[in-house]
Amino acid sequence: MDYSLRTRIANQPIYRDSELFKEIHLVKGNNERLVMEMNTGYHDAAEVRAYLKCITDQEIDEPVTVSLPFYTDYAKHITFGKEIFINNNVLFVDLGGITIDDHVLIGPRASLITVNHLENPADRRGLFVKPVHIKQNAWIGAGATILPGVTVGENAIVAANATVTKDVPANMIVAGTPAKVIRQIKAEKEF
Known part of the structure; x- marks a missing residue:
């Protein structure tokens, strides 16, 4: 991961005419070929x-499974x-950094967005x-959108088609647009 760039872009605007903007788009352009190759044709899990x-x-890690197509714009973060x-069909707009902890499930057509204009x-x-x-063991439902700055807590569930604009507490289910807590998860046994 390119930590130096992540440090340089944190908490500041990135203007279109800046050298930083050009550097970001150069990396993005170089990655587009690989993403397109990966999404074209059949590839087994090891190839993905x-x-x-x-x-x-x-x-x-080998237990990581990513079903294709998978979309990312920057990919290094x-x-x-x-x-x-x-x-x-999951979309990662990751320039701001996307961290997926262990045992997470992400449904089809979900979008994780770290960039705003x-x-x-x-x-x-x-x-x-x-x-x-x-965070660990969270489940992001089909078509859900996670917006910049959001943390989804451990074991939480984001319902299908929810738009998450603020942090989701651990062990809660959120739904709607904007997403709101609808109930707590009652675990039958420890994970």
């Missing part, structure tokens, strides 16, 4: 992990835990980033 290793510049499952119309093409963290 090999592509993800090249795309993210990190080792991917994703951290995968162990024994996670990511269903097909600037509000000022004159600077709208610029960016501001905040990390997303999905």
Whole structure:
């Protein structure tokens, strides 16, 4: 993971005409070929992990399963835990950093977004980033959207099609747009 870039972009606007913006788009452009290759044709689980290793510049554990197609724009700021499952058509907009802890499940068409555009119309093409963290054993439902700066707590469930705008407490189920807590999870046994 490119920690030096993550440090340079944290908590500051990134303007379209800056050298930093150009550097980000150079890395993004170089990764697009690998992402496209990975998403074209059939690849077994080992081949997908090999592509993800090249795309993210990190080792991917064997129990990690990513169903294709998988989309990412930057890719260097994703951290995968162990024994996670990511269903097909998931989108990671990861410039701000996406951390997926162990045993996480992510449903089809979910989107994890770490980038926002600037509000000022004159600077709208610029960016501001905040990390997303999905904690251990959380489940992100199909079509859910996790927005910049959100942490989804341990064992939490984000219902299908929810839009998560603020942190989700551990052991809670959230649903709706914007997502709200609907109930606590009552565990039958410890994980």
